[in-house]
Amino acid sequence: MDLFSTAPVGQPLAARMRPASLDEYAGQQHLLARGKPLREALEQGALHSMIFWGPPGVGKTTLARLLAQVSDAHFETLSAVLSGVKEIRHAVEVAKQQAAQYRRRTILFVDEVHRFNKSQQDAFLPYVEDGTLIFIGATTENPSFELNNALLSRARVYVLKSLDDEALGGLAQRALTSAKGLGDRRLSLPDDALALLLAAADGDGRRLLNLLENAADLAEDGGVLDAELFQSLLGDQRRRFDKGGEAFYDQISALHKSVRGSNPDGALYWFARMIDGGCDALYIARRVVRMASEDIGNADPRALSLCLDAWDVQERLGSPEGELAIAQAIVYLACAPKSNAVYMGYKAALADVRQNGSREVPLHLRNAPTKLMKNLGYGDEYRYAHDEPEAYAAGEDYFPEELEPRRYYEPVPRGLELKIRDKLQHLADLDRSSPRQRRPRS
Structure with a gap:
């Protein structure tokens, strides 16, 4: 049916309001604003296979239909819930007929593509590879986990956001x-x-x-x-949580500060408040991973792995199992020894990089895979640490020649960083006593 024709009687409002052009399409300006690569590719007819990843109701199906309209391509659609290899083969035959009879490309849109198993996903590959089909898949699930690597390597993933x-x-x-x-x-x-x-x-x-x-x-x-x-x-x-307002940022701040303050009970309270109010648990999982690196760091490196595992559980199982895993990670972070040494060290290093510009890599640290590079001195005087006493090249310099060596990372006397601190102090003593010391650290 033509997009501009009269809608059937009784058609839902959401169906009647499907946009007739990209300019009517709501949201996703990070992909479709004029000048953006996807918009330019579409207007030039340079279609490619792609995956639309985003929450429900953000226009994945609508965008696929518009792409077919803009590019004058035949549009075939399948639902992974209701279809199998038989339907895929039928779509391939239709695509071949369109190409042979009308010299027309075919877009095959697969809704909820994550519900196809590996063999069903593999059925697309030869026809995506040879250009028989332009494949567009829509999913609410993380493609990294739900789609096989072969399909991912042949399609570009576009992340669609919730509508603001x-x-x-x-x-x-x-x-x-x-x-x-x-x-x-x-x-x-x-x-x-x-x-x-x-x-x-x-x-x-x-x-x-x-x-x-x-x-x-x-x-x-x-x-x-x-x-x-x-x-x-x-x-x-109706939600009782203002996800875009001050309450949202106040509550995530309260959760973060409760973890940093080693108060598991306060952290659990704010986590429960946000979940009860309707906050996306994956957002909290992402912030919890940040807490693990910023506030615990190498005082307990296990914290980061536990938080990533909790994030993975939420993505794979959803509610309530995922939320319980996130709660476990939050309590662990709150009870863990605290260190922001990595966070502060990284900020200091980044500030130096931005202030000092692009310094050359010293010759002794460069790789020399060719004879020319070796003749130019690449890798000369490099000291292979494993051949040195204690597997440490005492006195070696790893900074650009124009930049004085300095120390960014200062481990705290807590948790594992207590041992790291002692180790680094011992290595510093070896540097000072080494006759091969290039330059002292500032």
């Missing part, structure tokens, strides 16, 4: 004024009701349009979709 309030607000306004939407109903939406609608949509455009349609069904033509109407529709489903 500006995109959602524009979508609501178009739905209320468009002829294919609710324009003939002459409904109005006050600011306080819009705020409730945006919060309830939680970045999901489909959810926003469904809620708006439900509210419109209860209103008279020319009426007002007020906050009271939305409250009655939402009931207990």
